[in-house]
Amino acid sequence: xxxxxxxxxxxxxxxxxxxxxxxxxxxxxxxxxxxxxxxxxxxxxxxxxxxxxxxxxxxxxxxxxxxxxxxxxxxxxxxxxxxxxxxxxxxxxxxxxxxxxxxxxxxxxxxxxxxxxxxxxxxxxxxxxxxxxxxxxxxxxxxxxxxxxxxxxxxxxxxxxxxxxxxxxxxxxxxxxxxxxxxxxxxxxxxxxxxxxxxxxxxxxxxxxxxxxxxxxxxxxxxxxxxxxxxxxxxxxxxxxxxxxxxxxxxxxxxxxxxxxxxxxxxxxxxxxxxxxxxxxxxxxxxxxxxxxxxxxxxxxxxxxxxxxxxxxxxxxxxxxxxxxxxxxxxxxxxxxxxxxxxxxxxxxxxxxxxxxxxxxxxxxxxxxxxxxxxxxxxxxxxxxxxxxxxxxxxxxxxxxxxxxxxxxxxxxxxxxxxxxxxxxxxxxxxxxxxxxxxxxxxxxxxxxxxxxxxxxxxxxxxxxxxxxxxxxx
Amino acid sequence: xxxxxxxxxxxxxxxxxxxxxxxxxxxxxxxxxxxxxxxxxxxxxxxxxxxxxxxxxxxxxxxxxxxxxxxxxxxxxxxxxxxxxxxxxxxxxxxxxxxxxxxxxxxxxxxxxxxxxxxxxxxxxxxxxxxxxxxxxxxxxxxxxxxxxxxxxxxxxxxxxxxxxxxxxxxxxxxxxxxxxxxxxxxxxxxxxxxxxxxxxxxxxxxxxxxxxxxxxxxxxxxxxxxxxxxxxxxxxxxxxxxxxxxxxxxxxxxxxxxxxxxxxxxxxxxxxxxxxxxxxxxxxxxxxxxxxxxxxxxxxxxxxxxxxxxxxxxxxxxxxxxxx
Numbered sequence: 001x002x003x004x005x006x007x008x009x010x011x012x013x014x015x016x017x018x019x020x021x022x023x024x025x026x027x028x029x030x031x032x033x034x035x036x037x038x039x040x041x042x043x044x045x046x047x048x049x050x051x052x053x054x055x056x057x058x059x060x061x062x063x064x065x066x067x068x069x070x071x072x073x074x075x076x077x078x079x080x081x082x083x084x085x086x087x088x089x090x091x092x093x094x095x096x097x098x099x100x101x102x103x104x105x106x107x108x109x110x111x112x113x114x115x116x117x118x119x120x121x122x123x124x125x126x127x128x129x130x131x132x133x134x135x136x137x138x139x140x141x142x143x144x145x146x147x148x149x150x151x152x153x154x155x156x157x158x159x160x161x162x163x164x165x166x167x168x169x170x171x172x173x174x175x176x177x178x179x180x181x182x183x184x185x186x187x188x189x190x191x192x193x194x195x196x197x198x199x200x201x202x203x204x205x206x207x208x209x210x211x212x213x214x215x216x217x218x219x220x221x222x223x224x225x226x227x228x229x230x231x232x233x234x235x236x237x238x239x240x241x242x243x244x245x246x247x248x249x250x251x252x253x254x255x256x257x258x259x260x261x262x263x264x265x266x267x268x269x270x271x272x273x274x275x276x277x278x279x280x281x282x283x284x285x286x287x288x289x290x291x292x293x294x295x296x297x298x299x300x301x302x303x304x305x306x307x308x309x310x311x312x313x314x315x316x317x318x319x320x321x322x323x324x325x326x327x328x329x330x331x332x333x334x335x336x337x338x339x340x341x342x343x344x345x346x347x348x349x350x351x352x353x354x355x356x357x358x359x360x361x362x363x364x365x366x367x368x369x370x371x372x373x374x375x376x377x378x379x380x381x382x383x384x385x386x387x388x389x390x391x392x393x394x395x396x397x398x399x400x401x402x403x404x405x406x407x408x409x410x411x412x413x414x415x416x417x418x419x420x421x422x423x424x425x426x427x428x429x430x431x432x433x434x435x436x437x438x439x440x441x442x443x444x445x446x447x448x449x450x451x452x453x454x455x456x457x458x459x460x461x462x463x464x465x466x467x468x469x470x471x472x473x474x
Numbered sequence: 475x476x477x478x479x480x481x482x483x484x485x486x487x488x489x490x491x492x493x494x495x496x497x498x499x500x501x502x503x504x505x506x507x508x509x510x511x512x513x514x515x516x517x518x519x520x521x522x523x524x525x526x527x528x529x530x531x532x533x534x535x536x537x538x539x540x541x542x543x544x545x546x547x548x549x550x551x552x553x554x555x556x557x558x559x560x561x562x563x564x565x566x567x568x569x570x571x572x573x574x575x576x577x578x579x580x581x582x583x584x585x586x587x588x589x590x591x592x593x594x595x596x597x598x599x600x601x602x603x604x605x606x607x608x609x610x611x612x613x614x615x616x617x618x619x620x621x622x623x624x625x626x627x628x629x630x631x632x633x634x635x636x637x638x639x640x641x642x643x644x645x646x647x648x649x650x651x652x653x654x655x656x657x658x659x660x661x662x663x664x665x666x667x668x669x670x671x672x673x674x675x676x677x678x679x680x681x682x683x684x685x686x687x688x689x690x691x692x693x694x695x696x697x698x699x700x701x702x703x704x705x706x707x708x709x710x711x712x713x714x715x716x717x718x719x720x721x722x723x724x725x726x727x728x729x730x731x732x733x734x735x736x737x738x739x740x741x742x743x744x745x746x747x748x749x750x751x752x753x754x755x756x757x758x759x760x761x762x763x764x765x766x767x768x769x770x771x772x773x774x775x776x777x778x779x780x781x782x783x784x785x786x787x788x789x790x791x792x793x794x795x796x797x798x799x
Contacts, residue, residue, distance in 0.1 A: 006626045183481040452491055459635040460642060
């Protein structure tokens, strides 16, 4: 059962109703049961893994908190991180590492290949567990003695499958005082869910029909078609990931729980660093707090080169987190390089902009938005292709093989219209936040018409056969 | 409590508005479909309006392989290629039954393959082009198939907007093209070729340079039979027999290793054909075509030249079969 399945639409209102009926002191346990049921409906056996990671995290966190000696605490923390990472390594990276080592030393792979399905959400809840352990060690968060709260934190059904990667500091206080949903919560939650469904079903899945059809047959498409698919791919990714995140926010908000915003109109960024403050915010915050900042501090003597090393390691980690393949690693390294270039050119760019008074000029902003978008789209070619060779073929064809465009009118017409609506909404949010309000208009008629219009678009133009969120493979 | 009540009333108002709009959409959709069927028919409308002696049924492999005009010229009967990209086994059964509701062709050439009865070929793919059938949901066969798709589909199909999902804009686009530009538009290039070309449904695949095409090996462990598909096949065969329609199974060449013929699916298809007295023209691993990989666009589809080469060996065999059938 995913958020876009029909069953979810039937069961969720019942879950919210029961949440509000259950006495407050039992609500966190109720959420735990609902979250585990939700997970079990997808992969029942891996529930044991989730429970196991939860138990380890809970136990290690309490051990760390009980230990006074700083060095011993650090050792326990490192040990706990290794233990929590082991399942992730085993299920996600074992085959890749096995093959790469064998290829490196030139022998046949003797260890058996693992053919088990990747547990859904393992990358997300593992990072959340690690974040909690580090926060306890650094005394940024008080250790939680109620295993129900820790269990609910790691398995919370709106976020367990595909994030956002939440922090204990944000979630634990909310889980400790779970109040009834207010009408404002239900309204805000429903609005977010409706918009999330629109982004996911009408924009992402619709564009995805075209993008997938092209990228799954790279050999048979020309450079022009591959170029269009490469440009549509990041938009589709944004609509898919951000749509899911907004759905998750809405689902949680219906129960009065607020989770972190994960995307903030990334394609209006005018620099790579700004893009990474707007794209998958929860992941980049996690990487910044637990990898980049400590490394940057450790290498502070190297000045800008220290930042470069920290950036490269951080984005290497990001690439590896996204998938066990060289394409993801190259994708991560591309971003590391681009951000490193920005680090060195930041001052020059600022001087240039000040000299010619370019900051705030709409055309200058538009140019940079387009440049950053194209760089991001280029990197996503590696994110999508199955191997480096295929990525090379795509890039080569884009620059050398221009013929007639492959058109799928249905996907492009529907997708284009829906994308236009999404663009208008994001443009309004970015530059005119107090104008042209629809969902939040002070006039009830406009609000109602907006809700009805978007609902009609979802039912009429959404891709309503079942489809998986791309992030599930993480 | 009062705030919750107000919230509930607002939510209920929106739901009622949506129900009323849904009803209205149904009425508009009926009208648009009627106009479109006359002026710029869809794939389904086009096929269901025809009365050919021979109908070729299958997915994209059928659509891009069987040259209707060449078959027509050889056997002296009218032929139409109703193969549909993405139209797999369940789709094919629905299409045959819709055709049989309209008339009884003399022959149905049914392109089958290793996916036809396979349990591992996901139901999502089987229902890939399901929106083609939404306008025909009132048909008892279609309704039965779609209501059994999953336990909630019957509920979803109560919505007119859901039934019109992904169709309305296309219908409006085609009608606009007709009335404003005086041109026929299909949903895509192959559809357009089908509507305005004179190939009687056959859509040739234009040859391009073939790179990195190697034979696929089918893993026998992946192959399980779906009993519901077998039941569906038997019911369709029975209906054809009842209406005096002769079914011929065919399998066109694919770029696979020959172990594919030993899969449970092919064994079952042979068994059904033998038991029901249905001729089965199987060229799946025919050396004459497979020996030259330039015939193939990919492992499953022939280029136009490949299709022509295949017709040279298929048509004599078809004539021989029809002579004694």
